[in-house]
Amino acid sequence: MTRDNSYQAVMARKNEIMKSSMGLDYETYRQGELAFDYERMMNDCGFTLEDIIRIQSETKVGNTPMFELHNLTAAVRKISAPGKGARIFVKDEAANASGSFKARRASISAYVAAQKGYKGVIAATSGNYGAAVASQAAQRGLKCIIVQEVFDSKGIGQPEIVEKGRKCEAFGAEVIKLSVGPELFYYLLLTLEETGFFNASLYTPFGIKGVESLGYELTNQIRSMTGKDPDAVMITHAGGGNLTGTARGMLAAGCNAQVIACSVDLSGLHMASDRDFNRKSFTTGHTGFGVPFATWPDRTDVPRNAARSMRYMDDYILVNQGEVFYITELLAKLEGIERGPAGNTSLTGAVSLAREMDADKIIVVQETEYTGAGKHHNSQLSFAQKMGIEVRRGNPEEGVNGKSIVIPERLAQVKGHRQDMEKLRLSYLKNAAKQLDPAKWTDIDRAFVAADVKKDLKWLDQALKQI
Amino acid sequence: MNEVKAGTWVEVEKILLTPEQRAPQVPEDTRHTPYVMRVAGFLTADSLYGTEVTIKTLSGRMVTGNLKVIHPHYTHSFGDTVEELLTIGIGGEI
Numbered sequence: 001m002t003r004d005n006s007y008q009a010v011m012a013r014k015n016e017i018m019k020s021s022m023g024l025d026y027e028t029y030r031q032g033e034l035a036f037d038y039e040r041m042m043n044d045c046g047f048t049l050e051d052i053i054r055i056q057s058e059t060k061v062g063n064t065p066m067f068e069l070h071n072l073t074a075a076v077r078k079i080s081a082p083g084k085g086a087r088i089f090v091k092d093e094a095a096n097a098s099g100s101f102k103a104r105r106a107s108i109s110a111y112v113a114a115q116k117g118y119k120g121v122i123a124a125t126s127g128n129y130g131a132a133v134a135s136q137a138a139q140r141g142l143k144c145i146i147v148q149e150v151f152d153s154k155g156i157g158q159p160e161i162v163e164k165g166r167k168c169e170a171f172g173a174e175v176i177k178l179s180v181g182p183e184l185f186y187y188l189l190l191t192l193e194e195t196g197f198f199n200a201s202l203y204t205p206f207g208i209k210g211v212e213s214l215g216y217e218l219t220n221q222i223r224s225m226t227g228k229d230p231d232a233v234m235i236t237h238a239g240g241g242n243l244t245g246t247a248r249g250m251l252a253a254g255c256n257a258q259v260i261a262c263s264v265d266l267s268g269l270h271m272a273s274d275r276d277f278n279r280k281s282f283t284t285g286h287t288g289f290g291v292p293f294a295t296w297p298d299r300t301d302v303p304r305n306a307a308r309s310m311r312y313m314d315d316y317i318l319v320n321q322g323e324v325f326y327i328t329e330l331l332a333k334l335e336g337i338e339r340g341p342a343g344n345t346s347l348t349g350a351v352s353l354a355r356e357m358d359a360d361k362i363i364v365v366q367e368t369e370y371t372g373a374g375k376h377h378n379s380q381l382s383f384a385q386k387m388g389i390e391v392r393r394g395n396p397e398e399g400v401n402g403k404s405i406v407i408p409e410r411l412a413q414v415k416g417h418r419q420d421m422e423k424l425r426l427s428y429l430k431n432a433a434k435q436l437d438p439a440k441w442t443d444i445d446r447a448f449v450a451a452d453v454k455k456d457l458k459w460l461d462q463a464l465k466q467i
Numbered sequence: 468m469n470e471v472k473a474g475t476w477v478e479v480e481k482i483l484l485t486p487e488q489r490a491p492q493v494p495e496d497t498r499h500t501p502y503v504m505r506v507a508g509f510l511t512a513d514s515l516y517g518t519e520v521t522i523k524t525l526s527g528r529m530v531t532g533n534l535k536v537i538h539p540h541y542t543h544s545f546g547d548t549v550e551e552l553l554t555i556g557i558g559g560e561i
Contacts, residue, residue, distance in 0.1 A: 007490055078561045120526060143526045153500035159543045166541045169507075174526040178483075179503040183490050187483060187504070195528065274497040326555060333556025374543035382546025393551050407551050411560045 021199035026303040035448035060097035066221040086357035099370030102132035108206040110136035113198035120197040127164025134171035144173035163374025208306040211245020219253035237261035238289035240309030247312035262349030263290035265318040296431040316419035317349040322396040343368035352416035469516040478539040479532030
């Protein structure tokens with residue numbers, strides 16, 4: 001019997017394919033139409049933080065250095081009001097096996113896949129995570145397939161995407177390269193069905209648990225280096241796993257620092273647009289993922305997303321492309337390290353926030369990633385120029401996404417701007433209301449929704465009147 | 468003419484969904500284009516360039532598609548000179 005492999009038919013088989021490709025039945029956590037038992041789902045995977053750290057140490061993950069950026073901090077203080085300019089630290093996650101924090105996320109999935117007897121793993125990803133899964137799979141003796149959106153209808157691939165695909169292949173993975181479109185998920189399902197491999201989704205409890213070690217490590221490192229807790233931790237935000245896992249790890253270490261998201265503002269560009277695909281210089285860590293995933297986490301390739309960023313997010317800073325390129329170059333010239341775009345996004349957010357904070361405060365940028373051909377900011381800007389984007393120096397606020405990138409002339413022009421958190425929470429509520437009329441929400445649903453946006457029931461009652 | 472030997476590392480291309488078969492939520496400019504896949508692997512039999520062939524991928528899957536590239540490789544680089552970056556961080560930041 002041949003299966004119906006049309007888009008509609010495959011999407012209709014989603015739940016059944018997911019269940020057999022992860023050995024995880026999400027139905028058991030269901031508490032209502034909206035609510036599910038998030039903490040039980042996270043704990044059921046059976047790994048303590050100590051287990052996670054031990055598993056990760058087997059495959060070259062974790063225990064990455066923490067550096068204080070003395071020169072950048074000094075530069076920020078020169079443009080700040082007297083007494084302002086927090087100490088900036090960075091956790092050098094590029095030191096993980098595949099060159100980014102994503103190795104933490106992939107490590108537990110690969111371990112579980114091997115334990116459960118799967119022959120291979122599959123992940124759908126824009127890139128760094130693919131390299132991480134490929135690297136971890138190689139070390140666990142598993143086959144690996146990465147499903148990646150790579151090229152537009154003219155066959156042109158964004159250089160960073162191309163590099164990330166190359167890295168997956170370097171670790172022995174098969175890379176399925178796809179044109180622009182949301183059907184990536186459709187083809188992921190088909191490939192899972194064909195191979196019977198494990199779905200190493202970014203959004204399983206395994207993926208998020210793996211990042212908890214990052215928050216735990218960074219807290220302990222800052223304590224031992226400064227004798228204090230960090231005051232703020234800046235986290236590049238896209239799908240929400242980085243923020244969720246890090247924040248959970250910080251809480252496990254008893255750290256209550258402000259958890260601040262940071263994304264590159266790509267407003268005006270459509271993520272599934274064939275034209276816009278190659279007119280953005282950032283392939284992740286941007287608002288095209290950051291906002292929709294914050295305001296509705298369950299739009300992903302698993303029934304319930306373990307990455308629920310609004311549960312932990314205290315603030316959200318947006319930076320623009322030109323600002324990140326400026327800070328990337330400054331990191332190299334002032335601090336003597338070249339790093340890739342993801343961590344430099346949160347570094348840009350940290351520079352803008354450090355100016356507002358007292359000089360004795362501590363702000364931690366919790367990741368870096370590797371850079372190189374394709375990923376390098378020179379490569380991105382050169383490609384942007386070839387795509388007809390104007391690149392110039394000036395006031396970065398004048399940049400228009402998809403048309404121009406304006407790189408600051410001076411550090412003082414790196415300002416970032418705040419995303420309205422209340423607006424995000426209301427947007428989440430609207431999305432929840434689309435799933436089920438709020439009049440029909442049970443007490444469990446109400447408590448779940450409030451917790452999912454880090455608010456209480458009193459706030460919920462007020463907020464529901466506004467949507 | 469243009470025969471490629473079995474075992475050669477090649478890339479094939481396949482249309483997964485025609486424009487009519489695409490997902491309903493696809494935006495207008497993308498809707499008019501087919502959904503295309505490219506995969507690399509080892510050619511399973513002597514074949515002609517530009518014809519439908521079967522490859523064995525790195526994960527061991529057999530995939531059929533149109534033979535598009537012989538010896539696919541990467542050419543991405545650090546890009547051309549971008550003068551706007553060169554003057555950053557050598558003084559004048561403050």
